[in-house]
Amino acid sequence: xxxxxxxRTAAEIARGVNRGEHSAAEAVDAAxxxxxxxxxxxxxxxxxxxxxxRNRACAIDxxxxxxxRLPLAGVPLAVKDNMCVTGTRTTCGSRILERWTAxxxxxxxxxxxxxxxxxxxxxxxxxxxxxxxxxxxxxxVTRNPxxxxxxxxGSSGGSAAAVAGYEAAIGVxxxxxxxxxxxxxxxxxxxxxxxxxxVSRYGxxxxxxxxxxxxxxxxxxxDAALVYDAMAGYDPMDSTSIDRPVEPTAKGLLESLSxxxxxxxxxxxxxxxxxxxxxxxxxxxxDLEALGAELHDVSLPTADYGLATYYLIAPAECSSNLARFDxxxxxxxxxxxxxxxxxxxxxxxxxxxxxxxxxLIGTYALSSGYYDAYYVRAQKARTLIARDFExxxxxxxxxxxxxxxxxxxxxxxxxxxxxxxxxxxxTIPMSLAGLPALSVPCGWVTPPGGALPLPMGLQFAAPLFSxxxxxxxxxxxxxxxxxxxxxxxxxGARG
Amino acid sequence: xxDVTLTRYQAVIGIECHVELxxxxxxxxxxxxxxxxxxxxxxxxxxLGMPGALPAANGEAIEHVVRAGLAFGAEIPAFSKFDRKNYxxxxxxxxxxxxxxxxxxxxxxEVKFWREDGSMSACRLVRIHLEEDTGKSTHAGSGDGxxxxxxxxxxxxxxxxxxxxxxxxxxxxxxxxxxxxYLESLRRTLLALGVSDVKMEEGSLRCDANVSIRPxxxxxxxxxxxxxxxxxxxxxxRAIENEIARQIEVLESGGRIVQETRGWDEVNGVTxxxxxxxxxxxxxxxxxxxxxxxxxxxxxxxxxxxxxxxLPWRRFERLTGQYGxxxxxxxxxxxxxxxxxxxxxxxxxxxxxxxxxxxxLGDLSRLANETQIPVAESKVTPxxxxxxxxxxEAKTINSKIAKDVLQRLWENGGSPKSxxxxxxxxxxxxxxxxxKFVDDVLAANEKVVADYRAGKTNVAGFLVxxxxxASRGKADPALVNELLxxxxx
Numbered sequence: 001x002x003x004x005x006x007x008r009t010a011a012e013i014a015r016g017v018n019r020g021e022h023s024a025a026e027a028v029d030a031a032x033x034x035x036x037x038x039x040x041x042x043x044x045x046x047x048x049x050x051x052x053x054r055n056r057a058c059a060i061d062x063x064x065x066x067x068x069r070l071p072l073a074g075v076p077l078a079v080k081d082n083m084c085v086t087g088t089r090t091t092c093g094s095r096i097l098e099r100w101t102a103x104x105x106x107x108x109x110x111x112x113x114x115x116x117x118x119x120x121x122x123x124x125x126x127x128x129x130x131x132x133x134x135x136x137x138x139x140x141v142t143r144n145p146x147x148x149x150x151x152x153x154g155s156s157g158g159s160a161a162a163v164a165g166y167e168a169a170i171g172v173x174x175x176x177x178x179x180x181x182x183x184x185x186x187x188x189x190x191x192x193x194x195x196x197x198x199v200s201r202y203g204x205x206x207x208x209x210x211x212x213x214x215x216x217x218x219x220x221x222x223d224a225a226l227v228y229d230a231m232a233g234y235d236p237m238d239s240t241s242i243d244r245p246v247e248p249t250a251k252g253l254l255e256s257l258s259x260x261x262x263x264x265x266x267x268x269x270x271x272x273x274x275x276x277x278x279x280x281x282x283x284x285x286x287d288l289e290a291l292g293a294e295l296h297d298v299s300l301p302t303a304d305y306g307l308a309t310y311y312l313i314a315p316a317e318c319s320s321n322l323a324r325f326d327x328x329x330x331x332x333x334x335x336x337x338x339x340x341x342x343x344x345x346x347x348x349x350x351x352x353x354x355x356x357x358x359x360l361i362g363t364y365a366l367s368s369g370y371y372d373a374y375y376v377r378a379q380k381a382r383t384l385i386a387r388d389f390e391x392x393x394x395x396x397x398x399x400x401x402x403x404x405x406x407x408x409x410x411x412x413x414x415x416x417x418x419x420x421x422x423x424x425x426x427t428i429p430m431s432l433a434g435l436p437a438l439s440v441p442c443g444w445v446t447p448p449g450g451a452l453p454l455p456m457g458l459q460f461a462a463p464l465f466s467x468x469x470x471x472x473x474x475x476x477x478x479x480x481x482x483x484x485x486x487x488x489x490x491x492g493a494r495g
Numbered sequence: 496x497x498d499v500t501l502t503r504y505q506a507v508i509g510i511e512c513h514v515e516l517x518x519x520x521x522x523x524x525x526x527x528x529x530x531x532x533x534x535x536x537x538x539x540x541x542x543l544g545m546p547g548a549l550p551a552a553n554g555e556a557i558e559h560v561v562r563a564g565l566a567f568g569a570e571i572p573a574f575s576k577f578d579r580k581n582y583x584x585x586x587x588x589x590x591x592x593x594x595x596x597x598x599x600x601x602x603x604x605e606v607k608f609w610r611e612d613g614s615m616s617a618c619r620l621v622r623i624h625l626e627e628d629t630g631k632s633t634h635a636g637s638g639d640g641x642x643x644x645x646x647x648x649x650x651x652x653x654x655x656x657x658x659x660x661x662x663x664x665x666x667x668x669x670x671x672x673x674x675x676x677y678l679e680s681l682r683r684t685l686l687a688l689g690v691s692d693v694k695m696e697e698g699s700l701r702c703d704a705n706v707s708i709r710p711x712x713x714x715x716x717x718x719x720x721x722x723x724x725x726x727x728x729x730x731x732x733r734a735i736e737n738e739i740a741r742q743i744e745v746l747e748s749g750g751r752i753v754q755e756t757r758g759w760d761e762v763n764g765v766t767x768x769x770x771x772x773x774x775x776x777x778x779x780x781x782x783x784x785x786x787x788x789x790x791x792x793x794x795x796x797x798x799x800x801x802x803x804x805x806l807p808w809r810r811f812e813r814l815t816g817q818y819g820x821x822x823x824x825x826x827x828x829x830x831x832x833x834x835x836x837x838x839x840x841x842x843x844x845x846x847x848x849x850x851x852x853x854x855x856l857g858d859l860s861r862l863a864n865e866t867q868i869p870v871a872e873s874k875v876t877p878x879x880x881x882x883x884x885x886x887x888e889a890k891t892i893n894s895k896i897a898k899d900v901l902q903r904l905w906e907n908g909g910s911p912k913s914x915x916x917x918x919x920x921x922x923x924x925x926x927x928x929x930x931k932f933v934d935d936v937l938a939a940n941e942k943v944v945a946d947y948r949a950g951k952t953n954v955a956g957f958l959v960x961x962x963x964x965a966s967r968g969k970a971d972p973a974l975v976n977e978l979l980x981x982x983x984x
Contacts, residue, residue: 092546103540205546239551
């Protein structure tokens with residue numbers, strides 16, 4: 001039986017459009033219809049751009065009729081709402097930008113549009129990408145399509161849920177400490193963070209500039225590769241983007257793990273995560289071996305400092321990055337008698353508690369008298385963590401480890417900030433080292449009490465600029481195991 | 496203040512300058528870097544600090560600072576970086592300023608400057624760093640433009656993101672005169688380098704002075720105050736003089752100097768305390784994660800060094816030393832590079848600096864003023880002027896004729912030699928010919944001659960004039976005088 005348009009991968013949709021088997025308009029209409037059907041339950045989007053999407057789809061169809069072939073022709077795209085798209089509301093999930101319209105388009109989004117993708121909406125996120133469940137959004141609740149009583153993960157939870165719920169074929173998110181990989185794992189999709197500097201950050205509203213990286217959320221590794229190939233590359237508008245050729249990844253993805261050396265991190269003991277979770281990872285590592293990989297024990301002695309390091313550097317940068325939201329030029333303003341009081345009122349009303357917490361931590365860490373003890377030491381720790389990875393990658397080609405500390409949890413389950421921060425324990429070290437890493441579905445756990453099975457994600461990390469190898473290995477693992485296909489989302493899979 | 500009191504103290508002054516660089520575009524975006532314009536007409540997402548916008552450093556601005564550093568003999572570290580200076584202000588779009596904290600583009604160096612009497616001195620630099628300018632606030636509804644009592648404020652971001660060079664001197668200037676001389680030299684150098692318009696009235700040069708005093712002979716620094724709001728070199732001079740006097744008065748009356756910022760009040764000629772409660776600002780500097788470090792290769796530095804023009808202080812030294820030009824005139828020439836180069840070409844061609852100086856700064860400059868045509872663009876080539884000097888030196892023509900020839904050159908150009916020849920303007924030095932003019936005039940003015948002989952010797956001038964007139968100005972004046980004296984006995 002032929003799969004419906006919404007169930008098709010980006011590769012299939014683009015092929016269909018390029019071959020004239022169906023139009024981009026049909027693909028977009030199908031996606032918008034699906035949004036209409038499930039969005040009330042999922043809540044992936046903060047803004048749906050029906051008219052814009054239909055107009056752009058017609059334009060793509062024209063181009064294809066005129067003979068153009070586009071790698072993402074007519075592919076419905078969900079964009080995390082911290083990326084600017086000209087003329088659309090761009091909120092960061094925050095009251096302070098609730099009514100702000102972006103005057104320009106982020107480079108990464110523009111490149112996807114140039115490749116034929118069609119933005120169908122802007123997705124929910126933890127406010128300013130600070131969180132791991134989307135619960136920190138001030139503007140909406142997003143539910144996990146595989147269990148509507150649970151969170152989709154975060155901060156790119158909206159894009160993950162949109163893709164998992166078949167509302168969009170592909171999504172883009174941003175990952176600062178795990179914000180693509182963790183929701184990817186929670187929502188049974190691929191969540192891929194490229195090497196820092198591979199994708200331009202121009203137009204991505206900054207949380208922590210030295211860590212933020214845009215990447216794809218997709219239902220297949222091949223789609224992640226297609227999205228990456230379209231977005232990656234130097235951008236003069238982002239000085240930290242890397243001016244060095246990008247090796248295309250989507251063509252000729254690996255089919256086997258044979259001969260690959262995969263490191264299992266000694267310090268990441270999955271027995272601490274509970275028997276059912278431990279069993280999934282144990283099984284995943286065995287599968288890698290069964291597929292021809294050589295498993296090696298590797299050591300990341302400083303990885304345990306990742307969380308502490310991250311929670312100094314990221315808040316320090318965010319305390320400065322978010323200073324611009326002051327009510328003077330754009331965004332919400334709460335009037336007051338003088339400018340100081342206006343700042344205070346505006347920011348008190350505009351930011352949620354987690355954002356305020358991090359601004360306070362960061363301001364403190366940068367203060368004179370504390371700078372050396374906190375910020376400088378954190379930078380040194382960051383260097384040590386990167387060196388640990390370098391040493392490990394002298395021994396192995398890839399590292400495999402969990403993508404998150406648990407499967408998706410229920411709403412309000414992590415009310416103390418530290419337990420929420422712990423969700424990113426396995427993803428933060430790679431972010432600090434700037435490494436490319438992704439999460440790929442690796443099995444399911446069924447919580448007691450006859451609840452729905454929950455997806456789990458295996459994280460692969462690779463040396464800097466080794467996207468081709470990383471995606472290839474994930475593709476080989478995905479093809480052989482097909483874990484993602486074992487269960488359907490609670491909201492169903494057919495339009 | 497009695498001079499006696501003044502000499503018991505030494506003033507110690509350091510100057511901090513902010514210089515807007517002349518570049519095609521702003522420091523971190525593609526907006527034009529131009530003064531003025533409709534408010535908020537030269538802005539983009541980057542210089543407005545829009546969400547998601549990122550800075551990209553302007554290479555031209557970086558090179559300008561390096562040029563300035565090399566001109567002042569500064570060290571250019573191989574590695575430099577940008578930092579964020581965090582504080583909230585409505586005309587600062589991001590609420591942090593991209594600046595440089597501990598690794599500026601240049602370190603050390605010195606500004607050589609000269610005084611009115613021509614003596615040279617120097618003041619060392621601490622550093623020069625690069626940052627972005629802020630926007631401008633206007634406060635409306637209060638009548639006096641102050642924020643206090645205003646109904647609302649407007650911000651113009653045209654200036655936001657304009658590249659700004661901060662140049663910090665060591666505290667080793669000891670008088671208001673030297674402070675101004677330092678600033679003049681700094682301004683002239685930056686102008687010669689082409690890195691800025693350096694106009695105080697347009698705000699492309701802004702400066703603050705750190706002033707302290709100490710007992711003469713002491714090497715310890717006294718408590719300093721920082722003087723702001725000085726809008727001209729004249730106000731720099733007045734403000735520093737005033738502040739030195741104020742500090743002496745405070746100490747003499749048994750008081751203590753308070754470390755503070757003081758604003759110069761141009762109208763009342765005093766400084767007043769601007770100290771506010773946020774004196775201890777914590778700017779929370781940290782490296783800007785949006786920008787990459789600036790690195791220079793030896794080759795780049797050498798190629799910039801090789802492109803530096805002659806520096807004003809060097810020209811001043813040569814003009815006063817080698818050519819004997821008075822300090823005031825030398826300064827005039829330093830400020831008019833085209834005229835100075837013209838002058839030096841005339842000197843080279845004529846090997847006669849004194850005549851060159853008289854003609855270029857005297858007659859030619861007067862003609863230039865009258866006609867509003869710069870000397871260097873006039874029809875008088877340096878070679879023609881050198882030829883004219885040669886004619887004067889050879890006594891082929893006298894100075895009066897020389898003026899006429901110069902006038903013709905100014906109007907029509909050409910060669911002085913051929914003008915003199917074709918118009919028969921050569922001086923008549925033949926004693927017989929001159930004697931004939933003398934005799935004719937004496938014969939025609941018997942009464943005057945009689946008066947002279949009767950003791951009214953002041954009529955000699957009239958007779959000389961008559962003789963010169965009869966010779967159509969060509970008679971050698973020295974010979975005329977000699978013959979006349981002899982004949983009148």
